[in-house]
Amino acid sequence: MITIENLSKAYNNVEVLNIPHLDIPNGQCFGLVGNNGAGKTTLFSLLLDLIAPNSGSVQNKDVIVNESEDWKPFTSAFIDESFLIGYLTPEEYFYFIGELRGQSKADIDAFLMPYTDFFNDEILNKKKYIRDLSKGNQKKVGVVAALIGSPEVIILDEPFANLDPTTQFRLKAIIKEMALNQKTTILISSHDLIHTTEVCSRIVVLNKGNIVKDIQTNTETLKELEAFFSGGIFEAWE
Amino acid sequence: MLKHFLLLEWRSFSRAASFKMNLALKLILGITAAFYGFLILMLGVGVFYLLQEDGYEPLSTINKYLIYWVVIDLVFKYFLQKSPIMHIKPLMVLPIPKNKIVSFLLGKSAVSFFNFYPALFFIPFSIVLCMNGYSVLGVIGWHLAMIALTYANNYLNLLINNKNGVFIAIASLIIICGGLQYLGYWDITLYTAPVFQAFYQMPIIGIALLLLPTLLYYFNFQVYKNSLKLDDSMKAKEVDIKAENFTWLERFGIMGTFLKNDIKLIKRNKRSKTTVMMSFLFLFYGLMVLNGAGYEGPIWKLFAGIFVSGGFLFTFGGFVPSWDSAYYPLMMSQNIKYKEYISSKWWLMVIVTCISVLLASFYLVLGWEVYLAIIVGGIYNIGVNSHLVLLGGAYVKTPIDLTTGKKAFGDQKAFNIKTLLITLPKLVLPLIIFYIFYKLFDIKTGYIAVALLGILGLAFRNKVFTMIEKVYKQEKYATLAAYKEKN
Numbered sequence: 001m002i003t004i005e006n007l008s009k010a011y012n013n014v015e016v017l018n019i020p021h022l023d024i025p026n027g028q029c030f031g032l033v034g035n036n037g038a039g040k041t042t043l044f045s046l047l048l049d050l051i052a053p054n055s056g057s058v059q060n061k062d063v064i065v066n067e068s069e070d071w072k073p074f075t076s077a078f079i080d081e082s083f084l085i086g087y088l089t090p091e092e093y094f095y096f097i098g099e100l101r102g103q104s105k106a107d108i109d110a111f112l113m114p115y116t117d118f119f120n121d122e123i124l125n126k127k128k129y130i131r132d133l134s135k136g137n138q139k140k141v142g143v144v145a146a147l148i149g150s151p152e153v154i155i156l157d158e159p160f161a162n163l164d165p166t167t168q169f170r171l172k173a174i175i176k177e178m179a180l181n182q183k184t185t186i187l188i189s190s191h192d193l194i195h196t197t198e199v200c201s202r203i204v205v206l207n208k209g210n211i212v213k214d215i216q217t218n219t220e221t222l223k224e225l226e227a228f229f230s231g232g233i234f235e236a237w238e
Numbered sequence: 239m240l241k242h243f244l245l246l247e248w249r250s251f252s253r254a255a256s257f258k259m260n261l262a263l264k265l266i267l268g269i270t271a272a273f274y275g276f277l278i279l280m281l282g283v284g285v286f287y288l289l290q291e292d293g294y295e296p297l298s299t300i301n302k303y304l305i306y307w308v309v310i311d312l313v314f315k316y317f318l319q320k321s322p323i324m325h326i327k328p329l330m331v332l333p334i335p336k337n338k339i340v341s342f343l344l345g346k347s348a349v350s351f352f353n354f355y356p357a358l359f360f361i362p363f364s365i366v367l368c369m370n371g372y373s374v375l376g377v378i379g380w381h382l383a384m385i386a387l388t389y390a391n392n393y394l395n396l397l398i399n400n401k402n403g404v405f406i407a408i409a410s411l412i413i414i415c416g417g418l419q420y421l422g423y424w425d426i427t428l429y430t431a432p433v434f435q436a437f438y439q440m441p442i443i444g445i446a447l448l449l450l451p452t453l454l455y456y457f458n459f460q461v462y463k464n465s466l467k468l469d470d471s472m473k474a475k476e477v478d479i480k481a482e483n484f485t486w487l488e489r490f491g492i493m494g495t496f497l498k499n500d501i502k503l504i505k506r507n508k509r510s511k512t513t514v515m516m517s518f519l520f521l522f523y524g525l526m527v528l529n530g531a532g533y534e535g536p537i538w539k540l541f542a543g544i545f546v547s548g549g550f551l552f553t554f555g556g557f558v559p560s561w562d563s564a565y566y567p568l569m570m571s572q573n574i575k576y577k578e579y580i581s582s583k584w585w586l587m588v589i590v591t592c593i594s595v596l597l598a599s600f601y602l603v604l605g606w607e608v609y610l611a612i613i614v615g616g617i618y619n620i621g622v623n624s625h626l627v628l629l630g631g632a633y634v635k636t637p638i639d640l641t642t643g644k645k646a647f648g649d650q651k652a653f654n655i656k657t658l659l660i661t662l663p664k665l666v667l668p669l670i671i672f673y674i675f676y677k678l679f680d681i682k683t684g685y686i687a688v689a690l691l692g693i694l695g696l697a698f699r700n701k702v703f704t705m706i707e708k709v710y711k712q713e714k715y716a717t718l719a720a721y722k723e724k725n
Contacts (some may be wrong), residue, residue, distance in 0.1 A: 050567055051719075072572065079567065086640070149573075
């Protein structure tokens with residue numbers, strides 16, 4: 001579904017991302033982990049053509065993203081609050097995204113029904129603008145909006161951050177269910193190793209802009225990742 | 239402490255993304271300011287002799303009209319002077335006394351061009367007065383009173399900065415007074431002139447007037463000190479949201495979706511509301527120009543026509559796509575084609591321009607020729623200026639913080655000098671075209687030429703849109719990066 005070739009990005013001659021090749025097949029639930037500054041958000045921004053690559057290309061279902069806009073109809077994302085429109089109510093925002101994706105009001109109402117639990121009665125019919133919601137509730141709105149219109153590629157940056165524990169479990173269930181269908185390619189980045197290993201079938205570790213690990217998730221994956229990320233510390237102790 | 243504040247200010251100024259791009263613009267701005275400064279200075283020196291030559295008593299004549307200066311100065315400050323901006327949130331938890339933060343902010347506002355330009359007039363004028371045998375003590379008292387009024391306006395502006403209502407009340411009061419005086423019904427200056435004269439005759443009153451800015455400073459201090467809390471943002475706000483579905487717009491497809499959103503944008507954000515209000519005032523601009531002496535020529539009619547019909551286009555359109563800056567990444571990654579996005583903004587401008595032309599039909603009272611100029615101006619605005627505005631917007635990379643209305647400190651001005659500057663070329667071209675055809679043939683041909691230019695622009699709409707789209711795409715990454723930077 002997504003093919004990356006020779007992709008690199010540098011700011012002021014300092015390289016922040018360099019991926020010679022990466023292939024994400026259709027229907028995969030792809031987890032991206034790494035420390036701050038590893039290049040996770042940079043990679044996602046390149047996938048969405050929000051920043052220009054210094055070299056190489058990103059191909060999203062045969063469309064080179066910085067050459068054509070044709071990837072937009074089947075791709076959706078929630079990166080941060082700049083994907084929300086603060087002066088709308090959550091309902092209006094969902095309808096707006098829905099209209100952009102060819103969904104009627106009734107479609108959206110039906111779509112939102114299963115998320116009643118997830119919203120925990122804090123989102124809909126609250127007579128509040130999105131800008132007045134808490135960070136966690138804003139994230140809920142953004143994540144759910146990214147699922148509207150059954151996109152083929154969904155990109156979520158740090159979806160678990162800022163969410164309360166219950167909501168984290170509910171979100172994991174939602175993503176797992178989508179992953180089971182294997183119709184949607186899901187890309188998730190996270191600092192949380194446990195959540196990521198739980199929902200993703202493949203995990204890629206970024207470190208200072210380079211891919212250092214590419215693992216098909218199995219029972220040992222969490223240990224392997226924990227060993228990797230704590231490695232430096234234990235070595236220093238010894 | 240002051241050193242730290244000044245350093246912060248300098249850094250926020252010199253590190254702004256817009257700084258590098260707009261150096262040329264800043265230069266033009268600087269030269270313009272110097273030019274006007276020089277003019278005011280010359281006026282200050284010369285006005286005494288000019289008035290004397292015409293047989294007026296200089297000081298009392300100046301005093302007669304001072305009330306209008308005081309109010310117009312306030313209006314200028316309200317629209318053009320930026321309220322003191324500083325990122326206070328990170329400072330609040332640091333061991334800095336609140337009093338210091340507030341007094342720095344208020345002190346900063348005192349050091350502004352808007353408080354210095356009156357000195358350019360009043361200092362030479364006062365010197366000339368003294369040289370011509372006026373009582374030195376009286377002149378000092380009068381001069382101090384002028385300084386006091388300048389700073390009173392400065393702090394009054396800070397107080398009413400958030401309150402459009404107060405401002406509208408003051409502005410309309412002065413328009414009414416001016417109108418009544420012009421028509422000869424009631425002369426407000428009969429009551430205010432003696433007050434200003436008193437500053438000279440009893441200098442002690444002039445000195446006492448310094449209490450006014452001091453008092454206003456104290457008020458501001460209290461207000462801003464109390465607003466140095468984050469209470470407002472902690473409180474969950476519930477708004478009464480009326481059913482705003484605008485279902486009638488749905489028949490326009492994606493365009494309707496965007497238009498719906500833009501209407502909500504305008505209605506629900508302080509900053510956009512101010513802008514639309516401003517553009518409404520443009521409707522009356524023609525009354526000012528067309529009634530004044532020296533503006534009888536048909537070229538001025540067209541000038542007014544473009545302004546009257548294009549207020550919204552200039553004030554709101556000049557900031558496309560900055561209105562969407564807060565969620566620009568969404569617009570750039572959602573299922574939206576550039577062309578759809580740009581043309582929805584274009585339609586918004588076209589619709590409002592048409593409404594403006596309809597609203598301006600009251601100009602028919604001044605004769606059909608005036609209204610014809612407005613219609614021609616409207617056609618030109620729709621056909622040519624709407625495209626120019628969109629094109630210019632691609633380069634205006636100032637992020638707009640729509641929610642500033644909630645914050646005590648922030649850039650609350652939707653209307654600034656930069657937009658005015660960008661506006662100028664859009665006005666000059668049609669006037670030149672008109673002038674050429676008017677001189678070669680007659681007025682009618684001039685109007686027809688300008689209107690044809692507008693229609694020509696409409697005919698090439700798709701071509702122009704493709705061009706604009708290209709520019710937007712070119713500028714996309716730079717725009718996204720600039721919008722990331724808040725304030």
